[in-house]
Amino acid sequence: MTPEVHARGKVSAMTDLEHRRPHVRLMRIALQDFRNYAWLQLHLDGRHVCLYGANGAGKTNLMEAVSMLSPGRGLRGAEFTDLIRRDAEGQPARRWALSADVRDGDIDRKLSLSLERDDEGRSKRTARLDGVTTAQNDLGEVMRIIWLTPAMDRVFVGPAGDRRRFLDRQVMAHFPSHGTFGAAYEKAMRQRNALLERGGADPAWLDALELGMASAAAAMATHRVDAVKMMQEAILARPEGAFPKALIDLDGVFETEAANGVALTDIEQEIAAQLRKNRPRDQAAGRTTQGVHRTDLRVIHGPKGLPADQCSTGEQKALLMGLILSNAQALFERDFAPSPLLLLDEAAAHLDSDRRAALYDELTALGGQAWLTGTDHSLFDAFGDRAQRFEVSHGVVQEG
Ligand SMILES: Nc1ncnc2c1ncn2[C@@H]1O[C@H](COP(=O)(O)OP(=O)(O)O)[C@@H](O)[C@H]1O
Ligand SMILES: [Mg+2]
CATH class of the missing domain: 3.40.50.300 (P-loop containing nucleotide triphosphate hydrolases)
Known part of the structure; x- marks a missing residue:
């Protein structure tokens, strides 16, 4: 070894x-x-x-x-x-x-x-x-279980939702509650969208849903930031080898705030304020236009300095394997979590x-x-x- x-x-x-x-x-x-x-x-x-x-x-x-x-x-x-x-x-x-x-x-x-x-x-x-x-x-x-399947081969070129699901799966291996927050957020968001669509909703009801979304979202953003940091450290500590190193980064306003040390309660309040401000716009769009459900994972092929979606299919697969192995390594190094x-x-x-x-x-x-x-x-x-x-x-x- x-x-x-x-x-x-x-x-x-x-x-x-x-x-x-x-x-x-x-x-x-x-x-x-x-x-x-x-x-x-x-x-x-x-x-x-x-x-x-x-x-x-x-x-x-x-x-x-x-x-x-x-x-x-x-x-x-x-x-x-x-x-x-x-x-x-x-x-x-x-x-x-x-x-x-x-x-x-x-x-x-x-x-x-x-x-x-x-x-x-x-x-x-x-x-x-x-x-x-x-x-x-x-x-x-x-x-704690992580996986790589053929369905993930196109994760870098596909829609942001695919990358977000990939990301959240890696995050869940670090923080099992991440999935519960995600489900609570999605459920409240569906209810909010339905209320806005119907029109004339009780503002207090919207407030309650948005507060629920905000508290789940702030936790999700923090989990993502913490997991990505552990993954990136594990990637950089890897020896150069068969699978290229990736530079990974989160593309989301609230993740950036969490990474910059903004307190969880402040992020929560900002998200709630944003949702409230966006009500007319979201009503017109028929969906919640901004939030942690739009976050993307940016991946760069380290040795080439190229965004992953511009790499060859073979390079993308190797990059993905490197990411999974690095996350496994990150999980192995955690003190109070079972090994993956x-x-x-x-x-x-x-x-x-x-x-x-x-x-x-x-x-x-x-x-x-x-x-x-x-x-x-x-x-x-x-x-x-x-x-x-x-x-x-x-x-x-x-x-x-
Ligand atoms: N709910 C199910 N009940 C019975 N057979 C199923 C069910 N879901 C999938 N299968 C069958 O399992 C087989 C695929 O197994 P899979 O594990 O994907 O194969 P592989 O060995 O190629 O990985 C298919 O023949 C599919 O029809
Ligand atoms: Mg198979």
């Missing part, structure tokens, strides 16, 4: 696995009626996990199941009801369920999450931590063999558990004995 990989002063150059904080690993996962899996149980030995098999076999579905063990809607951002297995006739099962054993150092934790539908089509989700019913968000106390699990869907296939080997070395140096998928098992040869391999075929998984 090279000392540079985690050189940030906190960890000495003498660092090896024994001296580091223990890492979170998935040791068992079971799926019931989840996507194309009727029933699956995998026992893991704590190494990295490689899933290989034909297209449509269920590799991403299995990774998606893992990603559900953290706050939010997982790596496809799917509705919970879409995860219910449908049989060959398209008939959905009544419920899906996931359970997992997680090892954090020498502590074992049990996580579970399920969705049950009744005859009226209502559905109820249940999360449990060590057998005790809890909120799904609390799973974030045990598992990394899910890399179809990420190995488009790398040349040197970069692939560099990726596997870097994942091993990070120290946690990474999950990877690919169509061919030879993609993972350079892992040697550092990974467990599973063949996925029509919703059946076998160690191979």
Whole structure:
């Protein structure tokens, strides 16, 4: 393990696995009626996990199941009801369920999450931590999960909303409550838009909604600024290597204020004042025209000094991989948060063999558990004995 990989002063150059904080690993996962899996149980030995098999076999579905063990809607951002297995006739099962054993150092934790539908089509989700019913968000106390999927390939050239979702996902891994603030903000914003559209709304009602939006937005801006700062520090501390360094920056008025040290309560008041001032304009536009729901993430390819959207597709993919690895590093370095699990869907296939080997070395140096998928098992040869391999075929998984 090279000392540079985690050189940030906190960890000495003498660092090896024994001296580091223990890492979170998935040791068992079971799926019931989840996507194309009727029933699956995998026992893991704590190494990295490689899933290989034909297209449509269920590799991403299995990774998606893992990603559900953290706050939010997982790596496809799917509705919970879409995860219910449908049989060959398209008939959905009544419920899906996931359970997992997680090892954090020498502590074992049990996580579970399920969705049950009744005859009226209502559905109820249940999360449990060590057998005790809890909120799904609390799973974030045990598992922090970040991922890279083929759908993210165009994140730098796509609409700002895609980058914002990417950003917020990285932020959520640092601050599990970030997603809750985001949901509260969106909900209040929809209600405000509807009230404005209807016209003649009670100003006190608008005031209340806008105050709710302002307090969520100020927290979101602060979380974003703090997470981006940790990511940027981790990027700059990375050794030069297979994945180029990015310069990242937030494009949002309130994030800039938070970065400049403006107090949270002052930002909150400014946002509330802006919303109130914008009422006529927002009413005319039919939407909330300004706010943290418009923030963008600016990314520059460090070595080239070029905005990411002007880089080649290959360069953009490498940049994205570097960003995810850096955020993993940033998460590993946090003192009071569980270490992250990394899910890399179809990420190995488009790398040349040197970069692939560099990726596997870097994942091993990070120290946690990474999950990877690919169509061919030879993609993972350079892992040697550092990974467990599973063949996925029509919703059946076998160690191979
Ligand atoms: N709710 C569901 N019920 C049953 N099958 C599903 C469901 N959702 C997706 N699938 C099936 O899962 C398969 C895709 O699995 P996926 O994990 O994406 O494959 P890959 O191995 O290529 O990553 C498709 O055949 C799709 O029809
Ligand atoms: Mg897939």
